[in-house]
Amino acid sequence: MTEKADFTGVEQTMLITLYLRAWESRSKDSILRDHVAAQIVDHIDYDFSKLMMRGGAGNRFLLALRARQLDEWAADFLRRHPDAVVLHLGCGLDSRAFRLDLPAGARWFDVDLPDVIDLRRKLYPEPEGYQTIGSSVTEPRWLEEIPTEHPVLVIAEGLLMYLTEDENKRLLHQFTDRFSRGELIFDGFAPWVIRMTQRMSKRLARKGYPSYSTAIRDDREIERWNPGFRYIDDVPLASLFARIPVRSYRTVYRLMNAIPATRNFYRMFRFGF
Template structure:
């Protein structure tokens, strides 16, 4: 039986990203190979076509490159910390825990709004060491369910830009207050992109998309928000152009990578704490 859903706003973005991951993964030269996402799309009764803004075909590669980079960093952390906790904040319908496979000893928590988690529980199987928590990440009570005696990896993919700067600061403070150490993985846009989405807010709203609220001005931004964090590395998504199997998009992203403004407009970040 297919699940009929009707999300709007921030929650709707998870449907777009799920669809793009599934679309990209159906290619024989897939970057992400997220076949779990492709199977989940087939189980949802929804008109995914209405989510696609102009440029959607190329966006599937941007999303795949982002997810693959965060997957690689996640796998690296789990290799170094086989007994650890993973917090995937604002997880949406992402299948990262399933496409990576959980090592024995890892405790993985997918956190998102209650109605999102209700849908996840219908679409994804239960795994040993895997749990879902239905809560806004800006609340604090859900953290009481997380063990604190292990290294923690916090994944905030497609999340921080939708929160205000003060909300981000409070969230990061709560994490460093509770956990003794770990890493934070996230993605972020340059200020001009955030300003552009706010100017385009009415057009985006007609498609059901929200604007962004928080920009990452430079690679040290998080350290200024919270001195416990230390910058490890960042990767502009366009710098990964060589992985794109379709020549026209590979060339386009290569050209973007040659221009600082277009190379640095969107990056993936890795911080320790």
């Protein structure tokens, strides 16, 4: 049985990322090995080929490298805090809750817009300790469902760049106001990338893609937005080139890593609070 998927704009990006993760995970040298994604694609009634833009083949490695780095940070947090609460914001159709080996005492919340969660509930199980919440992440009321007595891991993959800077600031203050301790892991683009997508906004809109709104200028950006956060680590995506199994793409990422402007065009960040 297949499920219909009819999304545009930011929501459409979840179908792109799902398809590319599934494609990458079918390789014998897969970086991510997201075999659940490959299974889910087969249960969605959608013409995924119309999502592919020029360069789509290489983007599967970008997504796999990003997801694997965030998976590793999430797994590390769960090893240190087996009773943690995990908030996966803008989860889309990501299978992270099922890729990771969750401790028995952990609680996981996947959060996204109501129509995305409706589709997700048709495709994924909801085992004990796992819950979905249908809400915009910028709507504060959904946080009332989250327990506050345990360490919290907030995962914001492919999300903060779509929010305005004011929306990001409000969201981060809600975390430090409500939770006593935890970590935030996320990805962010350099300012020049944001400016480039904004200049291309009309072209992207014709294809149903949104442009980005917010850049991460440096590794202290989040601390400037909210002093309750403290920088822990960041990893330039290009620096992970050795994990790419295809020589041509590995060479491109190696060259990007050697040039400061392109080395830091896209990074994954880890902050504590």
